[in-house]
Amino acid sequence: MQDFNPINKHADSIAVRAGQHRGPEREHAEALYLTSSFVFETAEQAADAFGGDSVDENIYSRFTNPTVKIFQERLAALEGGEACIATASGMSAVQTLCLSTLKAGDHLLAAKGMFGSTTNLFLKFLPRWGISVDLVALSDVDAWRAAVRPETKLLFVETPTNPLMETADIRALATVAHDAGALLAVDNCFCTPVLQRPLALGADVIVHSATKYLDGQGRCVGGALVGSKALMDGEVMGYLRTCGPTMSAFNAWVFLKGLETLPLRMRAHCESALSLAQWLQTRTEVTAVHYPGLDTHPQHALAMLQQSAGGGMVSLELKGGKAAAWELIDRVQMLSRTGNLGDAKTTITHPASTTHARISAEQRAEAGITDGLVRISVGLEDVRDIQADLAQALGDQNSI
Numbered sequence: 001m002q003d004f005n006p007i008n009k010h011a012d013s014i015a016v017r018a019g020q021h022r023g024p025e026r027e028h029a030e031a032l033y034l035t036s037s038f039v040f041e042t043a044e045q046a047a048d049a050f051g052g053d054s055v056d057e058n059i060y061s062r063f064t065n066p067t068v069k070i071f072q073e074r075l076a077a078l079e080g081g082e083a084c085i086a087t088a089s090g091m092s093a094v095q096t097l098c099l100s101t102l103k104a105g106d107h108l109l110a111a112k113g114m115f116g117s118t119t120n121l122f123l124k125f126l127p128r129w130g131i132s133v134d135l136v137a138l139s140d141v142d143a144w145r146a147a148v149r150p151e152t153k154l155l156f157v158e159t160p161t162n163p164l165m166e167t168a169d170i171r172a173l174a175t176v177a178h179d180a181g182a183l184l185a186v187d188n189c190f191c192t193p194v195l196q197r198p199l200a201l202g203a204d205v206i207v208h209s210a211t212k213y214l215d216g217q218g219r220c221v222g223g224a225l226v227g228s229k230a231l232m233d234g235e236v237m238g239y240l241r242t243c244g245p246t247m248s249a250f251n252a253w254v255f256l257k258g259l260e261t262l263p264l265r266m267r268a269h270c271e272s273a274l275s276l277a278q279w280l281q282t283r284t285e286v287t288a289v290h291y292p293g294l295d296t297h298p299q300h301a302l303a304m305l306q307q308s309a310g311g312g313m314v315s316l317e318l319k320g321g322k323a324a325a326w327e328l329i330d331r332v333q334m335l336s337r338t339g340n341l342g343d344a345k346t347t348i349t350h351p352a353s354t355t356h357a358r359i360s361a362e363q364r365a366e367a368g369i370t371d372g373l374v375r376i377s378v379g380l381e382d383v384r385d386i387q388a389d390l391a392q393a394l395g396d397q398n399s400i
């Protein structure tokens, strides 16, 4: 049976079909290989597989599994990358990237505004392994250039950032990184390849939390790295094979089902998020709305150059600080009070006391995360119902 060739195909087709190599059973849906290891005909065949460097040989599911492989090929094709390595979580993707590309004495440059655990990994753990880290204002390209040192090997950004939706100039930072002989890694979690393809803008590695939009229905935790074949099949695979931050085959299968609807879902998330952001701007309780698709966003023009739409995430600042933020969150009736994002269900959270609670107050202030900030991951419910729930939570009468 003919395998699907992603060359010159569109994202909607790649999301549904890339990576599947149909087996002798002629299955239509992707097969789920729940097996820890694979069997050899002879001792010699086993020795050849274990001794070789081929990433195509099925040996042991810590580093080779056919279902995980379909997920890897599909995500690589969507991102326009040569290869992908799937990991157990988004954080294990970040950790795998750092520990497979950096060594003691190296220097990492990252942005001040990032997901809290990423900041913690960089500031608390990497220095224990002799890797030094500096944080720079995301949008200040000159500051990145000034902070580069001869030992700088990796630049790391999220764009848009969690939770403030700041935008990094990927092309400019790629130039800074490459002039220094370093790699640029971009966490593409908020946009997904449907809205933004950082490799085409010059980035070297994409980081994903598959837990978010790639799954899309809040079921499994996973992550991935996408980049050149040399890097992924070389150092990154070597690290994965030895250290084992592996994606389970079951989770890969669930993510494959998620990828099939990713382009459709992202379009719906974006449409509702823009409409909700515009409505939030009209509310007197709200002092700021952070959404790259609004022309009031400080980097709106850059965001619209890099992204095909604003995304599904909206943050707002409330006049009444933490008390008002918590009151809003406590009063919603339909929205889910949970820290996850990228789900079909709209979620609402208070970053300062949840997703960014474990970084210091100083680091939160540096990243611009105030006590009055609320983050909404706009789901796939009818946006009129999302808006009505928020309106009643803000105190409107008869809004539901």
Ligand SMILES: Cc1ncc(COP(=O)(O)O)c(C=O)c1O
Residues within 6 Å of the ligand: 089, 090, 091, 092, 115, 118, 158, 162, 187, 189, 190, 208, 209, 210, 211, 212, 221, 222, 223
């Ligand atoms: C932007 C971003 N990157 C990475 C992660 C980490 O992903 P995971 O929770 O799958 O480890 C998250 C989690 O919220 C995130 O928002």
